[in-house]
Amino acid sequence: MESTTATLNPQLTGQIVQNQIRTIGINPNYWYAVAWAKDVTADQQITPVKIWNQEIALYRDQTGQIQAVEDICPHKGVSLHKGSVKGDNIVCAYHGWEFSPAGECSNIPYYPTDQKLPRACLRTYPVRERYGLIFLFPGDQSRADSTPMLEIPQYDDPNYLMIPIGAEFESHYTICNENTMDVFHGHLHQNLQGWYDPILKQLQQTENSVCAEYQVSYSGIMTNFLGLNDSSGQTTQTITVDYVYPNYINTLKGSSFLYLMRLPIDPSHSRSFAMMFVKVRIPRWILDPIRTVLEPVIRERFFMRFLRQDIEMIESEYSHYKQDPERRYVEVNPAIIAVQRLMQRQHDRYISEQTKISSHHQPLQSQDRQAS
Ligand code: FES
Ligand SMILES: [Fe+2]
Structure with missing residues (x-):
């Protein structure tokens, strides 16, 4: 179902979160990354x-x-x-x-x-190996071929250094997906000199995507690492966070890219497969022989330090949801609300399609136990 792009108001405003979002299932009629290819x-x-x-x-x-x-x-x-x-x-x-x-x-x-x-x-199950990942179609097999797969054009570009980053979360996948859209949590990473002064500039959505444009400032190691430095040692850039169900494509200044594929395992476990592409400013003849050495060092010394902080927050949020599912929380970022609505919409669409199928006397798949 193709749909038009709608522009949403990017102004921050308080809204009560409907915790029903933590009980929804997935729309399985998409391609999902399920494993790194090298692990099979x-x-x-x-x-x-x-x-x-x-x-x-x-x-x-x-x-x-x-x-x-x-x-x-x-x-x-x-x-x-x-x-x-x-x-x-x-x-x-x-x-x-x-x-x-x-x-x-x-x-x-x-x-x-x-x-x-x-x-x-x-x-x-329909399954394909692409970009060093195994993608699987867990839904209606007859729809697999006509459902577009994620494209990663930087994958074979030797000008980028690609850093694969995997993670596991004890959390419902919706909480993980909100964390990726949530650029206002630079506070958490302040000891790592992450980013600061974020502003949500633009917010757009379609039937199966939410795209947010944030303005963000960087200084310290982040500016150096991402090659953003100017003479003052700090810089303000536009970061685009594009949630194209069920994956994320984040772009910084058109030069660094983060592809994040989410795997919802069950209602309380999720995984992610991410690939960070950084344009490096060293000549290829120096870069090529040290790629495989550089990659784990950058992952451990740099990205994993950010990720561990995120995992702690996500799991804390989920454990309090589990303790008291009725408790209401307050959100102020309209991009998060838009992501929640998209996940809910996709889930509802799947359920209504299943209901139509079952009313045509075919058995309802038990795929979505959580929702029923
Ligand atoms: S052969 Fe699989 S359970 Fe008997
Ligand atoms: Fe983070």
Whole structure:
């Protein structure tokens, strides 16, 4: 559903947060990043991942291509990732039933060879490897091909240094997503000389996105690191925070980019896969041989220090929500309210589509237990 862009008032104003937002599910009819590609190895290992309560087993077939099947054996419900990979197939640890990448049971080792195998099917998922990540489509399979995937044009550009950053949160995904839109929390990172004096300049939304433009000031290590320094050692820049459901694309001055892919695992756990692209001002012949050394150093010394502070705040917010889900909180940033409305809208859209499907006498998928 394409929609027009609406401009929202960027003025800060107090609003009561509807805590129902912490109970919503996801719209699974999008491509979600579920793992770093390097973590799904080609040595017949099986990697379990979870997206909004759906347990999925990832493995590579003989050609190295990723396969994604439901991580629950149709025989007795054992996790298939405890089993093994045999050729292109996955074999359950318990009784050795074997399943093809199409999800069909292709062998039961103790079954009479002259008898037809029982119908015991595994759900399979559309899955693609791109940008060093595994993307999976957990919703209606027939919509996967026509649903656009995230584009990361800087990925192959050698002028950028790319720093991958992964994180896990004990939190509902909505709290994590609000943190990414929330440029007013520079206070938290002040000891790291993060940023200061943010102003929300512009706010726009479409049916599936919220785009905010903030003006932010930097000094100290941040200006040096992002190559923003002028003679005074401080600078004011525009940062664009674009939440294109279900991912974030943040742009600083058109030169640094942060792509953040959120994985909602279940109502109280989330992950993120982020890639920071920084244009470095050193010649390629110096940069290229030291990329792999530079990347973990910058991640640990720089980004992880910010991220650990964010994780502490996000988890604290979530634990107080859990203690008292009825308690109301106050928000003043209209960009956060817009992000909440977008997540709610996407969830509602999915639920209403499911309801239409079920009224056509098809079973309602139990994907969204939290909402029902
Ligand atoms: S539970 Fe998987 S083969 Fe029996
Ligand atoms: Fe932060």
